[in-house]
Amino acid sequence: xxxxxxxxxxxxxxxxxxxxxxxxxxxxxxxxxxxxxxxxxxxxxxxxxxxxxxxxxxxxxxxxxxxxxxxxxxxxxxxxxxxxxxxxxxxxxxxxxxxxxxxxxxxxxxxxxxxxxxxxxxxxxxxxxxxxxxxxxxxxxxxx
Numbered sequence: 001x002x003x004x005x006x007x008x009x010x011x012x013x014x015x016x017x018x019x020x021x022x023x024x025x026x027x028x029x030x031x032x033x034x035x036x037x038x039x040x041x042x043x044x045x046x047x048x049x050x051x052x053x054x055x056x057x058x059x060x061x062x063x064x065x066x067x068x069x070x071x072x073x074x075x076x077x078x079x080x081x082x083x084x085x086x087x088x089x090x091x092x093x094x095x096x097x098x099x100x101x102x103x104x105x106x107x108x109x110x111x112x113x114x115x116x117x118x119x120x121x122x123x124x125x126x127x128x129x130x131x132x133x134x135x136x137x138x139x140x141x142x143x144x
Contacts (some may be wrong), residue, residue: 001133013081016074023066023067027067030056030063034053084132086133096110096125100125
């Protein structure tokens with residue numbers, strides 16, 4: 001396994017996080033649109049927009065299900081990656097990987113938080129990737 005493959009494996013949590021964020025935004029938009037279409041119950045007469053409301057509710061329910069499924073997938077992948085990182089056996093290297101791939105921090109933020117130069121942080125990252133590269137393929141399994 002190459003270091004690029006290790007990085008690809010570690011980046012799965014961030015990709016799922018971004019996808020989950022998009023799906024949650026879509027759900028919020030659908031719910032907001034449905035609230036806007038809802039009839040006022042205190043007004044007299046029918047508006048004929050019942051089909052639109054039923055359709056909106058159906059779309060909301062489908063989107064909620066997608067969000068639930070994606071949340072489960074994200075949580076499982078996050079825990080898997082977290083356990084893999086923790087199996088390195090070096091607190092400093094583990095912290096670099098956690099901050100980068102589980103908290104999605106930029107290099108300068110990681111360096112500041114750990115009180116290292118950015119160059120030292122990148123060096124530690126390289127060492128951590130090489131340690132992960134040497135791990136058994138069973139431990140690191142990349143699922144696209």
